[in-house]
Amino acid sequence: MKFVDEYRDRERSLQLSRKLHSITTHPWRIMEVCGGQTHAIVKFGIDRLLPDQVQLVHGPGCPVCVTPLEIIEKSQEIAARPNVIFCSFGDMLRVPGQTRDLLAVKASGADVRIVYSPLDAVRIASENPHREVVFFAVGFETTAPANALAVIQADSLGLQNFSLLVSHVLVPPAIEAVLDTPNNRVQGFLAAGHVCTVMGYAEYEPLAEKYRVPIVVTGFEPIDILQGVLMCVSQLESGRAEVENQYSRSVRPEGNREAVAMIRRVFRVIPRKWRGVGEIPCSGLGLNDEFARFDAEVRFGTTEFTLDEPSECISGEILRGLRKPPECPAFGTHCTPEHPLGATMVSSEGACAAYYRYRNFERGTE
Amino acid sequence: MTDPKKAAGGLSACPVPIADYPEVLLAHGGGGRLMHQLIEKMFVSNFDNSFLQQRHDSTRLELGDCRLAFTTDSFVVRPLFFPGGNIGSLAIHGTVNDLAMSGARPLFLSAGFILEEGLPMETLWKIVSSMAAAAQEAGVQIVTGDTKVVDRGKGDGVYINTSGIGLIDASVNIGPAQVRDGDAVIVSGDLGRHGIAIMNARESLGLETSLESDSACVSQLTLRLLEEGIDVHCFRDLTRGGLASSLIEIAETSGRHIEIDEERVPVLDQVRGACEILGLDPFYIANEGRFVTFLPESEAARAVEILRESPLGADATVIGRVADSRDNLVTVRSVIGVRRILDMISGEQLPRIC
Structure with a gap:
């Protein structure tokens, strides 16, 4: 398939792997931030082509995983209301709250629908004027422009029955939270290509400078990731700490200005809780005052509800690169994709789920 | 202490973990892990x-x-x-x-x-x-x-x-238990057309595609292999749960290890493209006119030739083999040459967020 196969070429992968072996002289720990990259690394076995000294750790970049328990509970509470049509991307439906997931809420009779774009939810709202239509607006900077557009459309259509349950998070504050962890061991980052396609990469420059870490904006195919790792290791080996762009076929330094303008028009930066990590200042987006009437939390009165995470799961340490999934005693035994204990087993892009699915050599018996 | 099995007037207690699933979910029919648990614990245990x-x-x-x-x-x-x-x-x-x-x-x-x-x-x-x-x-x-x-x-x-x-026929003895070390694994055609065609029609995805379901009757193909005297060890059709679930079931039933080469598995570009967009894996997508067969490696070339004589088997290909191991696993060599385990999914595949 054109535009994909050339980035999955076996020979080219092996060449990059040999190059990486030849330049690596020290042990390095590099974090790939995005869940899509984690998925590709484990699915294609990219980490097995790396020198033993180069260790990839899987970062907090899976939006499904980091959505906090209290928002999951709120989504279920709102979805269960009789007059509500609750619209969501597919993989949010299997995320467990305290006792159940949205699929179970659906099984009990709630009208929960999988949509492929927030604009589908706007259409459903205009077709069902007597019902409340709520879209579960989850994701990083990547999904924010489409969600902003949905609000703008709903506004211009004069829809009174459309709202967003917002749980948007931002990448740079998460990288900073990792770097601020007292025993941080991450020495370089692969930044998420799709996020930078929207936002550009200017906001990573101060991070690279302040913490003296290389940050390489990286794509999602095996060749992209191997190249990103190679660029990052080259910097580490030569003592540089710069922002570089591996994914230049998609990412411009300034990002997509129209998309950024749309995000700024609809959203404002607020503190957000991350599942497994806790609250990070200035790490998320919420609707700004002009569009506050589209806030499902206000409409359904759930703003005051808070909930703490259970402590038994080590996903917080996994998301910060301190430990790997098989180091958890629950991994593959009483924590599985069917019964996830925490953030990183929840989505197929989560580090634990990816390990379980593609690398279950060392897991316990079921 | 009451024995839970003797509770409810002598009826056995429900062995499906009802604490987790007090109600049936769609995933219980998805062809994955949950459906297998339901079949084993609810149906097989009662109808044994x-x-x-x-x-x-x-x-x-x-x-x-x-x-x-x-x-x-x-x-x-x-x-x-x-x-x-x-x-x-x-x-x-x-x-x-x-x-x-x-x-x-x-x-x-x-x-x-x-x-x-x-x-x-x-x-x-x-x-x-x-x-x-x-x-x-x-x-x-x-x-x-x-x-x-x-x-x-x-x-x-x-x-x-x-x-x-x-x-x-009296001469035929096929099933998962007949699978042998060294058997070739042959798939009868390209994967995923049915699932993607249905999804596109049902969800109005708006994918501009001429893709049609592969729904077809494959008995002519299977009978033809047997009539030609091919020593078929096992057939399995690739419906819900796709190629992955079928291979995993056979590995588990036969107690053997199956190795697949991802590069050799035929998937149409239209199907691959749709899967890339939706975050789905063609190995898990449903088919309705495709099967795998296990037979001796020495007969694989002739079997493929026979299958390809029919339009329905035109893309029949050897995709892997049964390895000399007893670990009940299926492994896939990825396109960049690294092996990974193929696992059964819990329920239906859900489109990913990004």
């Missing part, structure tokens, strides 16, 4: 007998000198009509294929209809006509049936159940 232990698409029954294959399947597809078929043709293909997987010659089918009040007669006529055409093509007769009508709103227009009987 030696025939169920065959764990095959259809059950082999021996009545005197006569060996029969017997199977049943229900069809609840939405939409009723999709590119490349409809619920009627699918109801014939599905059951005929289940019989074919035992190496049987399909002979007789039953058809049970659950109709929703208000279903246009014209729609039903179209469905039944295509059932008749599919049955004729497959060489089977529909010899008994049943009709029920439910209130408007209690069904999706029409549900169909078909059961089937076929005759297994």
Whole structure:
């Protein structure tokens, strides 16, 4: 398939792997931030082509995983209301709250629908004027422009029955939270290509400078990731700490200005809780005052509800690169994709789920 | 202390972990881990007998000198009509294929209809006509049936159940238990067309594609291999749960290790493209006219040649082999040459967020 196969070429992968072996002289720990990259690394076995000294750790970049328990509970509470049509991307439906997931809420009779774009939810709202239509607006900077557009459309259509349950998070504050962890061991980052396609990469420059870490904006195919790792290791080996762009076929330094303008028009930066990590200042987006009437939390009165995470799961340490999934005693035994204990087993892009699915050599018996 | 098994007046307690699943979820029918748990713990444990232990698409029954294959399947597809078929043709293909997987010659089918009040007669006529055409093509007769009508709103227009009987030749002995070390694994054609065509039609994804379901009756292909004297060890059709679930079931039933080469697995570009966009894996997508067969490596080339003589088997390919190991696993060599384990998914694949 054109535009994909050339980035999955076996020979080219092996060449990059040999190059990486030849330049690596020290042990390095590099974090790939995005869940899509984690998925590709484990699915294609990219980490097995790396020198033993180069260790990839899987970062907090899976939006499904980091959505906090209290928002999951709120989504279920709102979805269960009789007059509500609750619209969501597919993989949010299997995320467990305290006792159940949205699929179970659906099984009990709630009208929960999988949509492929927030604009589908706007259409459903205009077709069902007597019902409340709520879209579960989850994701990083990547999904924010489409969600902003949905609000703008709903506004211009004069829809009174459309709202967003917002749980948007931002990448740079998460990288900073990792770097601020007292025993941080991450020495370089692969930044998420799709996020930078929207936002550009200017906001990573101060991070690279302040913490003296290389940050390489990286794509999602095996060749992209191997190249990103190679660029990052080259910097580490030569003592540089710069922002570089591996994914230049998609990412411009300034990002997509129209998309950024749309995000700024609809959203404002607020503190957000991350599942497994806790609250990070200035790490998320919420609707700004002009569009506050589209806030499902206000409409359904759930703003005051808070909930703490259970402590038994080590996903917080996994998301910060301190430990790997098989180091958890629950991994593959009483924590599985069917019964996830925490953030990183929840989505197929989560580090634990990816390990379980593609690398279950060392897991316990079921 | 009360023995939970003796609770409720002597009835056994429900062994499905009801604390986790007090109600049936859609995922219990998705062909993945949850469905297998439901079958094992709810149905097999209650209906327990030696025939169920065959764990095959259809059950082999021996009545005197006569060996029969017997199977049943229900069809609840939405939409009723999709590119490349409809619920009627699918109801014939599905059951005929289940019989074919035992190496049987399909002979007789039953058809049970659950109709929703208000279903246009014209729609039903179209469905039944295509059932008749599919049955004729497959060489089977529909010899008994049943009709029920439910209130408007209690069904999706029409549900169909078909059961089937076929005759297994005395010389044929195939099933997961016959799989041997060194066997070649052959897939009869490209993967994922049915699942993607249905998804595109059902969800109005707006993918501009001419993609049609692969729904077809494969018994001509399976019988042809047997008639040509190929020493087939196992057939398995690749319906819900796709190639991955079928291979994992066979690895687990036969206690062997299957190695697949991802690069050799045929998938149309249109299907791959749709999967990339939706975050799905073609290995797990449903098919309705595809199967895998396990047979001695020495006969693989000739088997592929025979399959390719028919348009339905035009893309038949050797995709892997049975390795000399007893770990019940399926491994895949990825396109960049690294091996990983293929795991069964919990329920249906859900499109990813980004």
